[in-house]
Each structure stands twice: as C-alpha cells, then as structure tokens.
Amino acid sequence: MESRTFLSTFRKEVAVPEVEGEAKPSLGNWMPLHEADCIIKERFENCMKGRTMYLVPYVMGPIGSHMSRPGVELTDSAYVALSMGIMTRMGERAVGAMKCSEGTSSRLVKGLHCSGRPKDGKLAVPFWPCDPERTVIVHKIEQDEIFSYGSGYGGNSLLAKKCHALRLGSYQAKCEGWLAEHMLIMGVEPECGCGRKHYLTAAFPSACGKTNLAMMKPAVAGYKVSTVGDDIAWIHFNRTTGKLHAINPEYGMFGVAPGTSWKTNPNAMATFMKNAMFTNVALTDDGGVWWEGMEEPCKGVKVTDWHGKPWDKLNAKTPAAHGNSRFTCPIYQCPSLDKDWENCDGVPVSGIIFGGRRPHGMPLVYEALSWNHGVLVGSFVKSEATAAAEHKGGTMMHDPFAMRPFYGYNAGHYLQHWLDIGCTPGLKQPKIFHVNWFLRNKEGGFAWPGYGENIRVLEWMLRRIEGDDTVAEETPIGYVPKEGAINMEGLDPKPDHDHLFKFDKEFWLKEVGVLVPGQETTDPTYYAMFQTVLSLLSRWKNPRNS
Known part of the structure; x- marks a missing residue:
C-alpha cells in the first residue's frame, strides 16, 4: 500500500526531499499534521463498534537489550493480535520490560489499527472486514504514533513490523545515531571449526530471496549458515569491539x-x-x-x-x-537458528550486502571500493517489481537500500546518515557488496543456479573480508572475482564466468543517468537525487583514486 502510506510531520522537509517544479517525491509521501488529524478522526470514529478490541503491548528486540524498543498497538483484529504474539515479545514480559525502562531514553511507540468498516456497513468478503477505498497508514514520526485504517494485510496491520521497526525505527535511529534497515542477518562459518565466524546483513527488495538466503542450506560442503533474522536489522556501533552490531527486532517470520x-x-x-x-x-x-x-x-x-x-x-x-x-511463524522453531540470535549486544557485522532482481547488466557479485562507495551502491539498488508492490510485474523499480516503501524520513538525510555512520571514530568498517542472483543468460534462463549454491559467492566474500587480495580484480564499478576465484566445482552446466562478471560500460553509463551518445533519456527525473555525483563515473578510470 505504498501510495496509501504517509509520513506526517511539522515540516515537510523532515519527511521527504524537496523536488523542483511540480515533480512528486518518489521516496515517501508526506501529509500535514492537521490534514492527518482530519483523516484519522473521519475514519476512526465508531469504526470498531460491535467488535472486540485488543490491547497489545510488545517489545521489539531481546528483552533487556539496550537496542530494544517498546510499543503498544490497539486493534480490532483477532488476526493481528494472534500474529503479534508470533512476531513480537508480547504480553506480560513486554509490560515488565516497559516498567524497567521507565525513565530511560526508550521511546514508546503507540499504534492504532482498524480493519475498516465500509460506510454502508456491508463487507465485500465475509469474515474479513476491510475498507480498500479509504485505506490509509499515517506515521507521526515526531510523536512516535502510527494510525492504520482499512486493511487487514500483515504489513499494514502488524504495526510493530514495517511501521515501527522501519519507518518510525529509522527516524529514531537517525536521532539516536544507529540504523534501522530492511536487512536479514546471517552467520557463516567453516564446518571444520578452524576459521572465524562472520555475520552478514543483506538488503533486498521484497521477494528477492532474503528469507532463502537467511535460512540457506548450503549445497556444497565446507560452510554452515545460521539465521539471526530474515527481514529487519537494527544496527548499533559497539565501542568495545569497534564494530557495528545488529539485532533482529522481530520474534517471528512473515x-x-x-x-x-x-x-x-x-x-x-x-x-x-x-x-x-x-x-x-x-x-x-x-x-x-x-x-x-x-x-x-x-x-x-x-x-x-x-x-x-x-x-x-x-x-x-x-x-x-x-x-x-x-x-507467519515463530523464528525460534527455525532449524538453522543462530545461538546468539537473542544476544542483548547483538552480533558483530563483517559485511553488508545489497541486491535486487536484475536480468541484465548487473554482475553476480561485486565489492564496493570503500564505505562511501558502498553507500552509493546501496543508493541505486533496482529490482523488477513483484506481487508485494503496487506496480506491474516486471517493471524495473528504483529501490534505494531496499527501503523505498519504508523510509521514515527524508531520503537525502537518510543517505547523509549512512555517510556519517561510516565516519564514526574507531569504527572497523564492514565490507559492502552487491549481488544479483537473477542474472539471465543468452538463452533467457538464469545464469546462476542460486539457492544453496549461493554459498559459493558468500565464500568469496568471506575471503575478501579476511583480506585475501588474490581473489579479486578491480573494475570501474568495484572489485569482482578473478577467474577461478568462485568455486564452480560440481555445477552442471558450468556457469560462464565472463558473462557473470562482465563490465558493460554502456549499461553502467545508463544506470547512473549519464546519456550514452545517440540515446535520449525517457525519464526526465532519472536518478535526480544522485545524478550530479553519479555522472562523475563516466569520466573516472579508477573511482578510488579520483
């Protein structure tokens, strides 16, 4: 419900970037507070009449962690109440945690949800009330309040999830100096126990394989994968280790x-x-x-x-x-669950991965040249639209950081916040990578088998994280695997290395919004936010040294 989701603030620039002329911001919708109040009053008055009302206290993150945050949702949906019991730490222990945190900096998020009631009182679908014509989800980010009306779908009604954990969460994170991201968290370690364990986070748009990667069962021997979370990561700087540490704020999987x-x-x-x-x-x-x-x-x-x-x-x-x-199910039932999934200090992050559905041009994997370059890589994530978005299937959507529907504040300020995090004194910056499991071959099929075979790509990442310079070569877009650096043994047919890691200059010039000679742009706002910076790539021979 991207078009029905709004941020409501005192000043517009807090919520969305300023744009020139009559162009509409594409990274978030803003609504004045007075308008939001009118809409809320008009929709919520008597909307729950005759229904059971559920009061749901919850905590996002491990109970007792300084990285956790409390919330409460009022809803008329039994489905929501049951789902919140799966997806969050809900009930008496949440109330106890709130009492213990009184007087601290923990901000209580307040959510109000109604499935909706059509004006004529008639339901189009029995047993599942909704009001699709008047559906609206409003976030008052400065007051830590969420109002959701007219939809029973999980992402619009389980207010602890995207609304709290990402939209309000990302704004709280900016104010307090951390990150709330649309990312899985996974551990990768050698099966023999003779090497170090590394934790990776990964941000992909919906239906691009986050859950599959987070719970991967490796197709080849040598490594084992453990699951911390499959969808959302709250990331803080840990002064003791000098690393970014991540927790999964959720308690279940949706x-x-x-x-x-x-x-x-x-x-x-x-x-x-x-x-x-x-x-x-x-x-x-x-x-x-x-x-x-x-x-x-x-x-x-x-x-x-x-x-x-x-x-x-x-x-x-x-x-x-x-x-x-x-x-929707409890994550503690997952066979691959990491032993530290509820560690109050989180797990140390060694690498950050971005990716999307790209049939052509984008290589299987490449590594950013630096933290700032990694922020650039995250900013131009694109992916084919799926059933989880309000767009025609196959449409290529620009989805920076896989956060397009989930920004809780101005996307330009969000990018600056990422750059600022990278400058944290004493920070051991994690490596940043981009993957594309969905590259097509010349015959139109997938060029890479994916699923459990993706461990072969993660193995290369781990070697890079541990400082192995013999397995990568530099290109204008970053480091790619040298031929033979990715283990292809046992794959039949054997993937074409040159196709998987080809650097197509014309594709990249178009990708960053630079006109290729003889071509005209079809989108006058193409990457308007980033074009000034990105156009420099067309003149760089080596971005790191420019």
Whole structure:
C-alpha cells in the first residue's frame, strides 16, 4: 500500500526531499499534521463498534537489550493480535520490560489499527472486514504514533513490523545515531571449526530471496549458515569491539509463501510446520495448505483457491494462491537458528550486502571500493517489481537500500546518515557488496543456479573480508572475482564466468543517468537525487583514486 502510506510531520522537509517544479517525491509521501488529524478522526470514529478490541503491548528486540524498543498497538483484529504474539515479545514480559525502562531514553511507540468498516456497513468478503477505498497508514514520526485504517494485510496491520521497526525505527535511529534497515542477518562459518565466524546483513527488495538466503542450506560442503533474522536489522556501533552490531527486532517470520518448498528453502518449511498461520494460500481437503512452487498435492486431493473456489491445475486460469500470500511463524522453531540470535549486544557485522532482481547488466557479485562507495551502491539498488508492490510485474523499480516503501524520513538525510555512520571514530568498517542472483543468460534462463549454491559467492566474500587480495580484480564499478576465484566445482552446466562478471560500460553509463551518445533519456527525473555525483563515473578510470 505504498501510495496509501504517509509520513506526517511539522515540516515537510523532515519527511521527504524537496523536488523542483511540480515533480512528486518518489521516496515517501508526506501529509500535514492537521490534514492527518482530519483523516484519522473521519475514519476512526465508531469504526470498531460491535467488535472486540485488543490491547497489545510488545517489545521489539531481546528483552533487556539496550537496542530494544517498546510499543503498544490497539486493534480490532483477532488476526493481528494472534500474529503479534508470533512476531513480537508480547504480553506480560513486554509490560515488565516497559516498567524497567521507565525513565530511560526508550521511546514508546503507540499504534492504532482498524480493519475498516465500509460506510454502508456491508463487507465485500465475509469474515474479513476491510475498507480498500479509504485505506490509509499515517506515521507521526515526531510523536512516535502510527494510525492504520482499512486493511487487514500483515504489513499494514502488524504495526510493530514495517511501521515501527522501519519507518518510525529509522527516524529514531537517525536521532539516536544507529540504523534501522530492511536487512536479514546471517552467520557463516567453516564446518571444520578452524576459521572465524562472520555475520552478514543483506538488503533486498521484497521477494528477492532474503528469507532463502537467511535460512540457506548450503549445497556444497565446507560452510554452515545460521539465521539471526530474515527481514529487519537494527544496527548499533559497539565501542568495545569497534564494530557495528545488529539485532533482529522481530520474534517471528512473515514470509512470502509462493516459491517456498522443500527444495528452495527446507529450513523455512520446517519452521512453519507447527504454530503457524497462513493468509491467502490455497487449501487442500486433507487439511493442508498449498501454493505455487510447492510439491504437487497427492493424487485425489482437492484444492480450494484463495477465493474459496474449487481449483484444478489443468483448467485453472488464475493461480491457486495469491502472489503475495504469506506464512507467519515463530523464528525460534527455525532449524538453522543462530545461538546468539537473542544476544542483548547483538552480533558483530563483517559485511553488508545489497541486491535486487536484475536480468541484465548487473554482475553476480561485486565489492564496493570503500564505505562511501558502498553507500552509493546501496543508493541505486533496482529490482523488477513483484506481487508485494503496487506496480506491474516486471517493471524495473528504483529501490534505494531496499527501503523505498519504508523510509521514515527524508531520503537525502537518510543517505547523509549512512555517510556519517561510516565516519564514526574507531569504527572497523564492514565490507559492502552487491549481488544479483537473477542474472539471465543468452538463452533467457538464469545464469546462476542460486539457492544453496549461493554459498559459493558468500565464500568469496568471506575471503575478501579476511583480506585475501588474490581473489579479486578491480573494475570501474568495484572489485569482482578473478577467474577461478568462485568455486564452480560440481555445477552442471558450468556457469560462464565472463558473462557473470562482465563490465558493460554502456549499461553502467545508463544506470547512473549519464546519456550514452545517440540515446535520449525517457525519464526526465532519472536518478535526480544522485545524478550530479553519479555522472562523475563516466569520466573516472579508477573511482578510488579520483
């Protein structure tokens, strides 16, 4: 609901970048406080009449951690109350933590949610109230308040998740000197125990493989992967270690169901085998759930689609499950859960990864030349739109830091905050990488097998983190693997190294908004925020030395 989501502040420039002329900011929507108050009053008056109201106290992050933050949500949705019990530390222990934090700097986030009630009182879909024509999600970031009306979808109704953990969280982080990011957190270490364990964070737009990577089951021997979180990271500077440390503020997983299977993500499948909820998936008459990408139902089993209608694969014209259907389950059931996933000090971050769905031009992996260059790399993340966004599938969306729908304040100030974090005295800066698991080959298929085979790319990253200069070569966009540096043993067919790591100058000139001779731009606002800086790339031979 990107177009229905607003930041409301005293001054507009706190929330969104100033733009020239009549152009509309594309990284966030702003609403004046007086207008927000009118909308809230008009929608919320009597909206819960006749319904049960649930008061949900919660804590984001491990109980007792200085990195955790409290919140409370008032809702008329039993689905929300149950989901918040899975996704957060909810209830008596949360109230106890709030009492212990009284008088500290912890800011209580207050959320109000209503599924909605159409003006005529009639529901288009039985048992699941909503008001799609008047749906709105308003964040008063300076008052730590969230108002969500008209939608029962998890991302719009579980206010602890994107609304608190990212939008209000990122604004609190800017004010207090830390980072709230749309990132997974994972640990990677040698199976033999003879090497150091490293923790990585990764920011990908929705449906680009964050959950699969966070819970990866390596396809080759040599390394094991552990899961700290699959979606959100709160990152603080630790003076003792000199590193950035990250916690997962969530207590559960809210993942995209289609495409998840025992083949693509066995750890996720094992995680939601019990104590889980599913929304908008198909049902089988033997009591199970089903979606596209799962193993086929047993012979004779009947399937009911997410509309509640009989579904037959041979004759169906529409998918059985909604493209953005979800599972919600406790993360502590995950077989690959890291032993330090609830460490109150978080885990030390050795590397940060950005990525998106890019069929052409973007190499499989490259490493930024410096922290500032890494901020630049994060700023021009792009990805094909999926069912999780309000855009046509296949549309290439600019999604800086994978935060496009989740910025809690001015995106320009956000970039400056990242640059400032990199200048923290005593900071041991983590390496920054960009990956593209979705590069296509000449035949139109995927050039890289992905899933558990991605451990081969992570292995290269770890060698770079540990200072191995023999496995990389410098290009105008950063460091890429030398031929033979990525383990290709056992892959059939063997991927084409030159195709995976080709540097296409014309692609990159277009990527950064510089006109290629003989071409005209089709978008007059193409990367307007970054064009002045990025255009320098067209003249650089070596960005690091310029």
